[in-house]
Amino acid sequence: MNDLNVIVDSAQTAFAQAVTPADLENAKALFLGKSGRITELMKGMAALSVDEKKSRGAAINIAKQAIETALTNRRQALADAELQAQLRAEALDVSLPGRQRGQGGLHPVSLTLERIEAIFGSMGFDVAQGPEIESDWFNFTALNTPEDHPARSMHDTFYVEGGSETAPNLLRTHTSPMQIRYAVQHVKKYSSKANGGEGKGLFSGDMPEIRVIAPGRTYRVDSDATHSPMFHQCEGLWVGENVSFKDLKFVFTDFCRTFFESDDLVLRFRPSFFPFTEPSAEIDIQFQTGPLAGRWLEVAGSGQVHPNVVSNMGLDPEKYIGFAFGMGPDRLTMLRYGVNDLRLFFDGDVRFLSQFQ
Numbered sequence: 001m002n003d004l005n006v007i008v009d010s011a012q013t014a015f016a017q018a019v020t021p022a023d024l025e026n027a028k029a030l031f032l033g034k035s036g037r038i039t040e041l042m043k044g045m046a047a048l049s050v051d052e053k054k055s056r057g058a059a060i061n062i063a064k065q066a067i068e069t070a071l072t073n074r075r076q077a078l079a080d081a082e083l084q085a086q087l088r089a090e091a092l093d094v095s096l097p098g099r100q101r102g103q104g105g106l107h108p109v110s111l112t113l114e115r116i117e118a119i120f121g122s123m124g125f126d127v128a129q130g131p132e133i134e135s136d137w138f139n140f141t142a143l144n145t146p147e148d149h150p151a152r153s154m155h156d157t158f159y160v161e162g163g164s165e166t167a168p169n170l171l172r173t174h175t176s177p178m179q180i181r182y183a184v185q186h187v188k189k190y191s192s193k194a195n196g197g198e199g200k201g202l203f204s205g206d207m208p209e210i211r212v213i214a215p216g217r218t219y220r221v222d223s224d225a226t227h228s229p230m231f232h233q234c235e236g237l238w239v240g241e242n243v244s245f246k247d248l249k250f251v252f253t254d255f256c257r258t259f260f261e262s263d264d265l266v267l268r269f270r271p272s273f274f275p276f277t278e279p280s281a282e283i284d285i286q287f288q289t290g291p292l293a294g295r296w297l298e299v300a301g302s303g304q305v306h307p308n309v310v311s312n313m314g315l316d317p318e319k320y321i322g323f324a325f326g327m328g329p330d331r332l333t334m335l336r337y338g339v340n341d342l343r344l345f346f347d348g349d350v351r352f353l354s355q356f357q
């Protein structure tokens with residue numbers, strides 16, 4: 001092997017041993033730099049004859065080109081290796097399924113409330129909302145339940161500080177106060193301008209009938225598998241000049257059959273007592289098929305609005321008559337989906353709630 005081959009060979013070895021671009025540039029300087037081995041050989045040619053210069057110069061050039069080629073190849077190899085390392089470090093597994101954010105859905109009781117509103121809406125009922133912190137007046141007294149009335153003790157009431165008979169002092173124990181609130185607004189709207197109304201003619205006899213449902217949260221000091229301190233009710237009220245118990249039966253039967261999608265559902269109006277209705281009835285339903293078939297299930301209280309209550313609405317009980325009902329959307333939801341513990345609705349457990357989406 002001549003001296004040039006030895007140099008080329010050692011350059012190739014040095015380049016191959018360089019593992020970083022900086023190593024490689026240092027190795028390059030040893031051969032091609034200002035005082036590198038090839039440069040030194042070039043300088044040494046000064047002493048040669050013209051013919052010798054030609055052949056030696058050509059041979060050195062070939063060696064130099066070989067070294068440059070080795071350098072270029074090694075540079076490329078190091079750049080490729082660096083790119084590969086970077087790609088490996090930043091690798092994305094595109095076959096992994098993406099991280100999904102769970103999609104929320106409506107609470108089962110909200111689904112029931114929406115359903116109740118849609119069904120009664122289709123029968124011409126308005127939907128009203130009212131305050132959850134109520135006064136004695138709306139929650140009891142105006143509903144024909146004066147202070148010493150025994151029916152008050154059946155409503156285990158949460159009282160709040162402050163308030164009075166007429167200012168908010170309790171958490172409403174039912175949605176029935178909305179009967180009074182809504183009716184009073186309605187009467188005001190249709191009474192004469194002199195009375196602060198819009199003058200649409202309550203007293204000229206063309207007041208539209210009061211037809212409203214009022215869903216919402218209600219509260220009682222009570223807690224077990226079928227009672228929760230916070231629960232839902234939905235009130236219904238229909239008052240006009242000629243509204244009878246027959247209308248209540250028709251409306252509520254139609255509602256229940258639509259709600260449960262069951263045309264052969266049977267209803268029973270069982271005599272009962274509520275201070276704000278006379279006569280009063282508990283409404284029971286019976287499925288003819290399915291797991292609950294044959295059992296009477298209580299779903300609502302109802303009755304003809306008591307004359308004292310009609311009076312507290314600002315209406316003449318000799319002229320206006322109607323019916324009211326109050327049902328439990330939580331219970332309707334339990335019956336519809338076959339849920340046996342009310343507390344599941346309020347525990348906030350996603351494993352339970354996600355089943356309703």
Ligand code: DAH
Nearest residue numbers: 174176301302303324325326
């Ligand atoms: N408010 C009653 C309760 O919570 C339910 C009720 C009964 C509402 C009869 C009514 C009704 O409107 O007419 O127990």
